[in-house]
Amino acid sequence: xxxxxxxxxxxxxxxxxxxxxxxxxxxxxxxxxxxxxxxxxxxxxxxxxxxxxxxxxxxxxxxxxxxxxxxxxxxxxxxxxxxxxxxxxxxxxxxxxxxxxxxxxxxxxxxxxxxxxxxxxxxxxxxxxxxxxxxxxxxxxxxxxxxxxxxxxxxxxxxxxxxxxxxxxxxxxxxxxxxxxxxxxxxxxxxxxxxxxxxxxxxxxxxxxxxxxxxxxxxxxxxxxxxxxxxxxxxxxxxxxxxxxxxxxxxxxxxxxxxxxxxxxxxxxxxxxxxxxxxxxxxxxxxxxxxxxxxxxxxxxxxxxxxxxxxxxxxxxxxxxxxxxxxxxxxxxxxxxxxxxxxxxxxxxxxxxxxxxxxxxxxxxxxxxxxxxxxxxxxxxxxxxxxxxxx
Amino acid sequence: xxxxxxxxxxxxxxxxxxxxxxxxxxxxxxxxxxxxxxxxxxxxxxxxxxxxxxxxxxxxxxxxxxxxxxxxxxxxxxxxxxxxxxxxxxxxxxxxxxxxxxxxxxxxxxxxxxxxxxxxxxxxxxxxxxxxxxxxxxxxxxxxxxxxxxxxxxxxxxxxxxxxxxx
Numbered sequence: 127x128x129x130x131x132x133x134x135x136x137x138x139x140x141x142x143x144x145x146x147x148x149x150x151x152x153x154x155x156x157x158x159x160x161x162x163x164x165x166x167x168x169x170x171x172x173x174x175x176x177x178x179x180x181x182x183x184x185x186x187x188x189x190x191x192x193x194x195x196x197x198x199x200x201x202x203x204x205x206x207x208x209x210x211x212x213x214x215x216x217x218x219x220x221x222x223x224x225x226x227x228x229x230x231x232x233x234x235x236x237x238x239x240x241x242x243x244x245x246x247x248x249x250x251x252x253x254x255x256x257x258x259x260x261x262x263x264x265x266x267x268x269x270x271x272x273x274x275x276x277x278x279x280x281x282x283x284x285x286x287x288x289x290x291x292x293x294x295x296x297x298x299x300x301x302x303x304x305x306x307x308x309x310x311x312x313x314x315x316x317x318x319x320x321x322x323x324x325x326x327x328x329x330x331x332x333x334x335x336x337x338x339x340x341x342x343x344x345x346x347x348x349x350x351x352x353x354x355x356x357x358x359x360x361x362x363x364x365x366x367x368x369x370x371x372x373x374x375x376x377x378x379x380x381x382x383x384x385x386x387x388x389x390x391x392x393x394x395x396x397x398x399x400x401x402x403x404x405x406x407x408x409x410x411x412x413x414x415x416x417x418x419x420x421x422x423x424x425x426x427x428x429x430x431x432x433x434x435x436x437x438x439x440x441x442x443x444x445x446x447x448x449x450x451x452x453x454x455x456x457x458x459x460x461x462x463x464x465x466x467x468x469x470x471x472x473x474x475x476x477x478x479x480x481x482x483x484x485x486x487x488x489x490x491x492x493x494x495x496x497x498x499x500x501x502x503x504x505x506x507x508x509x510x511x512x513x514x515x516x517x
Numbered sequence: 518x519x520x521x522x523x524x525x526x527x528x529x530x531x532x533x534x535x536x537x538x539x540x541x542x543x544x545x546x547x548x549x550x551x552x553x554x555x556x557x558x559x560x561x562x563x564x565x566x567x568x569x570x571x572x573x574x575x576x577x578x579x580x581x582x583x584x585x586x587x588x589x590x591x592x593x594x595x596x597x598x599x600x601x602x603x604x605x606x607x608x609x610x611x612x613x614x615x616x617x618x619x620x621x622x623x624x625x626x627x628x629x630x631x632x633x634x635x636x637x638x639x640x641x642x643x644x645x646x647x648x649x650x651x652x653x654x655x656x657x658x659x660x661x662x663x664x665x666x667x668x669x670x671x672x673x674x675x676x677x678x679x680x681x682x683x684x
């Protein structure tokens with residue numbers, strides 16, 4: 127029974143495919159997998175938007191949407207109908223072709239990343255050796271679409287927003303990759319399926335997740351920061367800073383194209399949370415060995431939605447950074463710390479089994495973080511607030 | 518040659534031609550991106566996963582963005598009205614292009630005879646590439662890695678000093 131529930135979707139796919147003649151079965155299986163991805167993640171997107179609007183509303187002492195359906199739970203449907211029926215305005219001077227292509231490229235690339243994320247035991251669309259590399263290749267391609275959107279609108283705010291977004295995404299891609307390299311070093315594989323399988327072991331009922339090791343925790347913190355910046359989420363949402371740039375690179379988009387940008391942003395959040403779950407939080411494995419009877423896909427999606435909740439919480443908590451602070455933070459803090467973490471992970475690998483490596487690796491990381499934090503705070507000379515650019 | 522090959526090849530060549538022939542520089546850069554994507558798909562069609570994904574990651578994710586930044590930071594992306602797509606020194610350009618093409622073509626034709634004639638498609642998995650990089654070619658890899666890390670840290674240090682001086 128437990129086995130059946132765990133493999134529910136796999137069995138369903140096999141049952142549906144078995145109606146077809148033999149040489150069609152492979153293709154049909156892939157198409158069914160694509161349909162599954164195209165159905166599940168947009169549903170999670172609607173859920174995430176609702177959570178964000180309600181949750182953020184509560185954090186800001188508002189009620190949030192409460193008119194459509196009980197407690198406003200049908201709000202995403204109303205939003206979808208609204209954006210589908212709205213007029214699509216394209217600026218006269220805009221570059222029509224590129225302006226049209228940008229949101230399409232963004233959403234297509236955002237969907238591609240899901241193909242390699244293992245959503246449960248045996249539940250991955252494409253299982254290949256280089257799946258982590260594939261994921262990052264797709265992530266890097268979103269920058270092109272954002273640039274296309276900002277440039278083709280012929281609007282200074284759009285262009286500024288796009289330049290900010292691209293500069294920020296390039297800067298934070300370096301720590302994002304470097305913090306994931308630690309996992310590859312330890313697993314010895316670029317395959318995400320293999321990475322989850324390695325973490326799916328238990329000692330005294332506790333899992334072997336990478337986040338539960340000193341270097342894994344340090345890498346996860348850096349990954350979370352870089353992922354927040356990579357998806358242009360607050361406090362790194364300068365590309366769409368509404369107090370300066372109207373809405374950033376999608377200022378000139380309306381109607382369904384705007385909805386596509388919105389979808390692309392949330393799909394990016396979902397997929398980068400999915401990757402973080404896979405790399406650090408054990409993917410579909412249960413948090414305790416006695417909870418293994420719960421189907422694996424429930425664990426994966428709960429972890430992803432938990433990450434989304436944290437992202438919303440961070441958005442409701444932290445103020446937006448300034449552009450120079452953003453860049454300084456990436457290059458002068460996050461990058462050195464990920465490089466240090468690479469060294470610590472190598473040390474961990476060569477010290478062999480035992481409790482000594484736990485103490486040594488934790489000590490190195492804690493000492494460096496504390497010393498760096500204290501010296502930086504001392505250099506800041508906090509005093510009364512002063513304004514450099516305004517009176 | 519399969520149907521997919523011709524499709525991808527046509528896309529790559531079209532992207533390359535558009536990159537040369539279009540008038541707007543940003544359009545050219547985007548067309549170049551299409552050509553890069555086509556090349557990556559050719560690699561994937563040849564079952565070279567590592568080369569294909571590295572092509573996307575490095576060329577689309579970094580080189581194309583660098584080109585676009587360079588265009589936007591240096592001058593207007595529009596070419597002046599009336600100027601044709603051929604520059605005045607197209608003759609010299611043609612000669613250089615033909616010479617480069619001849620050298621590459623000669624090298625390709627020469628190398629064919631020296632290689633062992635393989636009948637089946639060689640399958641090189643990403644794991645094999647990884648093992649080769651970590652085993653036989655570990656010294657060049659480490660040297661490159663050290664050089665790149667030094668460049669990265671050097672760039673950060675240069676940026677740090679600039680900020681201290683400004684204050």
